Structure formats: structure tokens, C-alpha cells
Amino acid sequence: MKISALLSLVPLVAALPGKQAKQAKGSDASFGVISARSASPIHLLPLNAVGSYFYLGGNAQSYCPEGIPGCKQTNETVITGGHFLDVTVPGGQAIFVDPKGALRFTAPHSAYEPAGSSDGPFTYTPGNSFGHWSYEGQGASGFMACPTNGTTTYRRSRRDAAAPKWQVYAALQNATVPSGSVSDCIGFDALAVADNSTVPATWEYI
Ligand SMILES: *[C@@H]1O[C@H](CO)[C@@H](O)[C@H](O)[C@H]1NC(C)=O
Ligand SMILES: *[C@@H]1O[C@H](CO)[C@@H](O)[C@H](O)[C@H]1NC(C)=O
Ligand SMILES: *[C@@H]1O[C@H](CO)[C@@H](O)[C@H](O)[C@H]1NC(C)=O
Ligand SMILES: *[C@@H]1O[C@H](CO)[C@@H](O)[C@H](O)[C@H]1NC(C)=O
16 A cells, blocks of 8 residues: 555544554564644655655655666665565665664765664554554654644755655654654554565666
8 A cells, every 4th residue: 555545544543543563573564654643734644754764744855877677766664574664775775763863864886874873673553544653662662743833954856856844753752853852742543555476676876
């Protein structure tokens, strides 16, 4: 199911039970993520990978080198294996939490993560219409979205897109967020929308 199809499930989201189904760790499932926090400005926004960070809203920034048959750029972000981007590039692209608490991904052809980064645990819990993705490292319980004002780390893409307003962090009280105050951030549920495509979403995210 595509993220856009999930929007038709809004009534279901509103009825989301507080308790999640049992955990299934180490799953190879691929999924997109959409935020759920009712009565907030971040309800039902897609999670997107842009310039090594993650945002709610906007479009993913992906890339296909020339001469790769069948390779496609995508503006949706697909996660696989719990904490990797769903890419073809050799070495893959891992998802981690940097020392400031920001959710990030490794650059193509590089395993570099800043010293003090956390690799998880990230958990994926499958569900019927959608599952649930979470980060539980460092005592965190999931994610939060923090407002930016365009002065942050977002790199302008070759596509002329505005910087998404909400940057994603681990839900940590000591996170270093753009506005300077964690109280400006909004916690959210990361709904996981299964992606049943049999090929990786793109070559790489940039
Ligand atoms: C995402 O890409 C598809 C086709 O690749 C395009 O039709 C759609 O308009 C794009 N969505 C946005 C929000 O740019
Ligand atoms: C933030 O708090 C968590 C949980 O107490 C801790 O594990 C982590 O090291 C802290 N991070 C920083 C940068 O102080
Ligand atoms: C907006 O940018 C200014 C610097 O131009 C900075 O001082 C302020 O903290 C920023 N606010 C947010 C919410 O990022
Ligand atoms: C996923 O599965 C559904 C139903 O089986 C199908 O309609 C849809 O085209 C599939 N999507 C992809 C990307 O393969």
C-alpha cells in the first residue's frame, strides 16, 4: 500500500488503540512512515529522508546514477530491515540517532556516523492496516517532531522544494533541537505502511 492510500484510513487512525500488537523484531519488512498525533499540525505527514536528516512532510530526496536500468527516483521514503533505507547502493544506508538526538541516515558509500551516535534499538511492529515503528535507544520511547525555520541543516536539493518545517528527533529530553527548546517539539506515533514492492525504492537517498 502506498502512503497516499493510507490517507483514506484516517478514520481508522483516529480509532488507533493505545496498546500496540506484539513486537516483531528483526523483520525484513519494508514500509513507509506517516506521523500520527491527532489535533496537532503534524498529524498524518509522511516521514522523508532529505540531506542526511528526516523531516515530516515535503518530499524525499533520492538519486539514480545514469546507466542503471530500471532505477527510479522516488519522492517517498521507504525503510527496510528495521533501520535501513530501502536502497540498491552497495553498502546500503543505515538509519541512526546522532549525538544531538536527530534521526539521520548514512551517506551513500559511507558507513560514517558521528561519535556518540546510537544505532537503536529500532523496532517494527506489523499490523493489519499499518504497523508501528519506534526508536527505543537511550531510554527514548519513539520520536518527536521539532520546528525549524529554514536556518537548519537542510540542504537545498536540485529540486526546488521548500525546507519541511518539522525535523524528526528521538524523543529525548536532552536533545539539541533547532529552536533550542525540546518543549517546542511534538511527540508522534510512527505508523508503518507496508510496501510490498519487490525491488528497492531507489538507488540512494541524498
Ligand atoms: C511524487 O512523484 C510522483 C511521480 O514520481 C508525482 O506524480 C507526484 O506529484 C510527486 N509528489 C509530490 C508531492 O511532488
Ligand atoms: C541523553 O540522555 C540519555 C538518557 O538519559 C543518555 O543516554 C544520553 O547519553 C544523553 N545524551 C547526551 C548527549 O547527553
Ligand atoms: C530561527 O533562526 C534563528 C536564527 O536566524 C534562531 O535564533 C532561532 O532559534 C530559530 N528558530 C527555530 C524555531 O529554529
Ligand atoms: C501491493 O499489493 C496490493 C494488493 O495486493 C496491490 O494492489 C499493489 O499494487 C501492490 N503494490 C506494489 C507496489 O507492489
